[in-house]
Amino acid sequence: MADTEIETKGVKTKLRDFIVNNFLFGTDELHFDDDDSFLEKGIIDSTGILELIEYLEETYAMTIEDDELIPENLDSLNRVEVFVGRKMSDGKD
Amino acid sequence: MPAQFSLSGLLLDVPAEVERISDSVREILVKKLKRQGVVVALSGGIDSSTVAALCVHALGAEKVYGLQMPERHSSDNTLDLSGLVAGHFGIRTHFQDITLILETVGCYQKQEDAYRQVIPQYGPGWKAKIVLPSVLSGDTLRLFSLVAVSPEGKEIRKRLTLNAYLEIVAATNFKQRVRKMLEYYHADRLNYAVAGTPNRLEYDQGFFVKLGDGAADLKPIAHLYKTQVYQLAEYLGVPEEIRHRPPTTDTYSLPQSQEEFFFSLPYDKMDLCLYGKNHGLPDSEVAFAAGITVEQLHRVYGDIEQKRRTAAYLHAAPQLAEKIKEIVAY
Numbered sequence: 082m083a084d085t086e087i088e089t090k091g092v093k094t095k096l097r098d099f100i101v102n103n104f105l106f107g108t109d110e111l112h113f114d115d116d117d118s119f120l121e122k123g124i125i126d127s128t129g130i131l132e133l134i135e136y137l138e139e140t141y142a143m144t145i146e147d148d149e150l151i152p153e154n155l156d157s158l159n160r161v162e163v164f165v166g167r168k169m170s171d172g173k174d
Numbered sequence: 175m176p177a178q179f180s181l182s183g184l185l186l187d188v189p190a191e192v193e194r195i196s197d198s199v200r201e202i203l204v205k206k207l208k209r210q211g212v213v214v215a216l217s218g219g220i221d222s223s224t225v226a227a228l229c230v231h232a233l234g235a236e237k238v239y240g241l242q243m244p245e246r247h248s249s250d251n252t253l254d255l256s257g258l259v260a261g262h263f264g265i266r267t268h269f270q271d272i273t274l275i276l277e278t279v280g281c282y283q284k285q286e287d288a289y290r291q292v293i294p295q296y297g298p299g300w301k302a303k304i305v306l307p308s309v310l311s312g313d314t315l316r317l318f319s320l321v322a323v324s325p326e327g328k329e330i331r332k333r334l335t336l337n338a339y340l341e342i343v344a345a346t347n348f349k350q351r352v353r354k355m356l357e358y359y360h361a362d363r364l365n366y367a368v369a370g371t372p373n374r375l376e377y378d379q380g381f382f383v384k385l386g387d388g389a390a391d392l393k394p395i396a397h398l399y400k401t402q403v404y405q406l407a408e409y410l411g412v413p414e415e416i417r418h419r420p421p422t423t424d425t426y427s428l429p430q431s432q433e434e435f436f437f438s439l440p441y442d443k444m445d446l447c448l449y450g451k452n453h454g455l456p457d458s459e460v461a462f463a464a465g466i467t468v469e470q471l472h473r474v475y476g477d478i479e480q481k482r483r484t485a486a487y488l489h490a491a492p493q494l495a496e497k498i499k500e501i502v503a504y
Binding site: 120121123126127128130131132134135147148150151152153155156 | 316333
């Protein structure tokens, strides 16, 4: 469990970097907080969600199943952090 | 609670609306576009048939030029139905099968290559379409899957990867863009304008290809809910076969409903939800009229908002770094 905490600690920071560099050209034009919805805030659209899924699958060597594709898991930095933490934790069981 | 609101909220004063649109079409052509008629691409569907009928009403049949442009994946009755409309309203038409053009630009090859990225066994004799999960059944993010059927009838469904999705959409969009290129060829040689055929659902939600079917000089029914388009179609005498045909995308090799490709609900329910949302009607009334739960209605509203955000790019004119004050758009 302690290992998982250490591994997931950087999830939000790395994801924020990914979003800022990939979708916002490295600028802070669309300031977003950790709880802001990516979709509602217009940070990424449904195509961007596909890109986010591939980023998470590659970065954390995980497979995201169809029934996990819900806003609750993927639509803010905090939600992704919890989701990734849970997936990694499940993988260690 | 009994519904206070139903499809009757969408009923038009049809004769008055037909005259209003006709006045608008004439004014647009005379005062703004300076063109002497209109080109309409006829798909055999309700929208293009109604636009053709409206333009005939507004301008006379001799000022309307219809184009029939089927391709390899068009349904068998596309040509019959579009021909029926043209004959019924007495408009000139030009037929051009665009399959060869699409083959030349690689549309079909690129589509199939992209299909094989997710379903490697896809090959000759297979058929495919892309589909979205239902917005009613759960809170799933609406991401496309590829559905392919082998010649033996075996169906495979796989979620699309980013690259496969983008490639399929890009290759498929050749169809709408080739048609639009030909529409403008005929419009240029006739000194006509191009009439686009989106209804309100399509225009609002971005159910069109940028610079494909989204390109036009005028869009006479873009303000009308689909239910209202049917009202005009009946009044204008659009043949019954067309008015009773279920809406289809007529774009992929497998038959594809507009609900599985784009909209959350069948058009009549979608109309009710969009109308209810636009007019701020109570959720319980709109949900009751549409035959869904309030929770499902909220998901439909969320989907409408998401599509509007995505459609902003499709509606956007070319963006300039600085405004040029001497140039005034209409």
